[in-house]
Amino acid sequence: MTLWRIRATVDDRPGYLSVLTASLALRGVNILAVQVHTTEAGAVDDFLVDAPETLGEADLLAAVEKGRGRNCWVARSEARGLVDQPTRVLGLATRLIRDPDATGEALRALLGAETVTWRPVPVVAAGPAGSGGAVTAGVDGTRMRLGDGAGGSFDLARVAPDFTPAEYARAQALVELAATVVQRAAEQVTLVLPDGSEVVVRPAGPDDLPAVLALHERCSARSLHRRYLSGAGRPSPERVRRLLDPARGTTLVAVETDPAGSAESVVAMANLLGEGDQAEAALLVADDRQRRGLGGALLRRLVARADRAGYAALELHVHTGNTPMLRTLHRLGRPMRLDRDGSVVTVTLPLDPRPSPARA
Numbered sequence: 001m002t003l004w005r006i007r008a009t010v011d012d013r014p015g016y017l018s019v020l021t022a023s024l025a026l027r028g029v030n031i032l033a034v035q036v037h038t039t040e041a042g043a044v045d046d047f048l049v050d051a052p053e054t055l056g057e058a059d060l061l062a063a064v065e066k067g068r069g070r071n072c073w074v075a076r077s078e079a080r081g082l083v084d085q086p087t088r089v090l091g092l093a094t095r096l097i098r099d100p101d102a103t104g105e106a107l108r109a110l111l112g113a114e115t116v117t118w119r120p121v122p123v124v125a126a127g128p129a130g131s132g133g134a135v136t137a138g139v140d141g142t143r144m145r146l147g148d149g150a151g152g153s154f155d156l157a158r159v160a161p162d163f164t165p166a167e168y169a170r171a172q173a174l175v176e177l178a179a180t181v182v183q184r185a186a187e188q189v190t191l192v193l194p195d196g197s198e199v200v201v202r203p204a205g206p207d208d209l210p211a212v213l214a215l216h217e218r219c220s221a222r223s224l225h226r227r228y229l230s231g232a233g234r235p236s237p238e239r240v241r242r243l244l245d246p247a248r249g250t251t252l253v254a255v256e257t258d259p260a261g262s263a264e265s266v267v268a269m270a271n272l273l274g275e276g277d278q279a280e281a282a283l284l285v286a287d288d289r290q291r292r293g294l295g296g297a298l299l300r301r302l303v304a305r306a307d308r309a310g311y312a313a314l315e316l317h318v319h320t321g322n323t324p325m326l327r328t329l330h331r332l333g334r335p336m337r338l339d340r341d342g343s344v345v346t347v348t349l350p351l352d353p354r355p356s357p358a359r360a
Helices: 016-025 057-066 085-098 100-111 165-187 206-218 221-228 237-244 294-309 323-331
Strands: 002-010 030-039 042-051 070-076 115-119 138-140 143-147 153-157 189-192 198-203 249-257 264-275 278-285 313-319 337-341 344-350
Touching: 002 016, 002 057, 016 042, 016 057, 030 165, 057 070, 085 100, 085 165, 100 115, 100 153, 100 165, 138 165, 143 165, 153 165, 165 198, 198 294, 206 237, 206 249, 206 264, 221 278, 221 313, 237 264, 249 294, 264 294, 278 294, 294 313, 294 323, 313 323, 323 344
Parallel strands: 278 313
Antiparallel strands: 002 042, 002 070, 030 042, 115 153, 138 143, 143 153, 189 198, 198 249, 249 264, 264 278, 313 344, 337 344
């Protein structure tokens, strides 16, 4: 078996791809995989083929040209090329989740780049170089520039073939994944509670749904009533899912790990939901983790996030019987307004309404 990679541009017209594949078949070439990259110049077809040992590079080039292919590139391939592209990308994404510092190696493996260089120079989306030495993101023949979400940019180069827009999109997705992993790690903090126990506080995500539902199962009816201000019992899984991934705002979870380090459990959830110029905050702490300073620590983080987001005020709806929460709010030492409506007190904390880049 002799494996080759063939890349050629084919007019995006009915029957043209069939002419190319027929030309290869006449020479005993077996097509093992094909990817189609859409470009302005036409469809760029990327083949992995098994060719007879008697055929060389010149023979394959001639077959492609006879099949109406142009801008042809041919190179020997290895057995690892048999792994389909989605599987390769998923494998590289898994590697980046474990080690986001391996972004350069992942890009090299994905694109077969000879050089991958990180530079502290930012990129602009289009047009000429911007101020401060910014360069244009995108593809220029055998060179590619990618913006790094953590700051700076990646510069990739290879001898051949030219990069395609599809390859650029895949590479940018990997870079953004690595930046997200780094950001999540930076937002994660370990809290030491007054009793000496430790919890990890981090942003929540859809994958936390089973653990957060388990938190609701552990909570008493009184704790759930104080959180949701209704006698309907536990919220539906769909409502909890929306809380974990709000359209505006964020949700934090406090996580404990068992002594063996093999299992995690969510012991508290803190929600910050934005609406207009105001945000609403709410807390749920497992009964056996209450009165240990955890709710206050989470509340301070929600207030800080609301401040950074540029909201004008933060509201909390507290049951009049929820004395621990009212005390926690007063311990913040911030001005607040209390409005009572029956058994519910609406606490409003004015914030510094500075516009944030995210909201702008």
